[in-house]
Amino acid sequence: MNTTVISIGHKRSRGSETRNAIAEGEVIWPVSDLPDQKQTGQWLNETIAGKPYEGIALSLWTHHPNFRLATEKLAGFITPRWPAANGEPLLGVAVERAARAAEEAIDRAQSFEGRVVGVYLYGLASIVEDVAKLSIRGIDRDGASRGWEYFSVPLLQWARGHGIEQLLVRQIPGSPASVLLHGLRNSLIxxxxxxxxxxxxxxxAPHG
Known part of the structure; x- marks a missing residue:
């Protein structure tokens, strides 16, 4: 498991450890508030319920089970709590972009399997810029600060594996470097x- 470990000195009680470790601009995501990772299917159903793209997504997942599997894996990495720029769950943004892209390919008579698969995955991966705008770390069971490396391991699995009770989330100013975004897309896929x-x-669909 690849994580960045930074020592923050002597070990304190878990509660004071996190309070004293919070940096300016960081907000707390309690790990206990995150949905269970085993419920990724339920996350997806709740995310798309009542949305204009719900029917498209369900139809695609019925005919392409691999699409749903890929989307559930994405959900495991970012959970339904990760925010998009508009304040909506980023997971929903990813599903809508992927479903709309596949629908457009079909409408344009580009419905051969490879093209539809490609544009769907391209849509899912389009959210990496939003992901790269947040950094996440936590204080582990030994009192060390650990940073989550994007898409290295599902977020909740990483936190629980290290005994992290609260995620410390900070928005990164500016735009992510293009080389980072390229690498994150490859890693996610x-x-x-x-x-x-x-x-x-x-x-x-290398360019959508």
Missing amino acids: AHIASATDAGCLAKY
């Missing part, structure tokens, strides 16, 4: 898609 589906993205 490698973690949520099969090699064949990732190949469809690279061959049929």
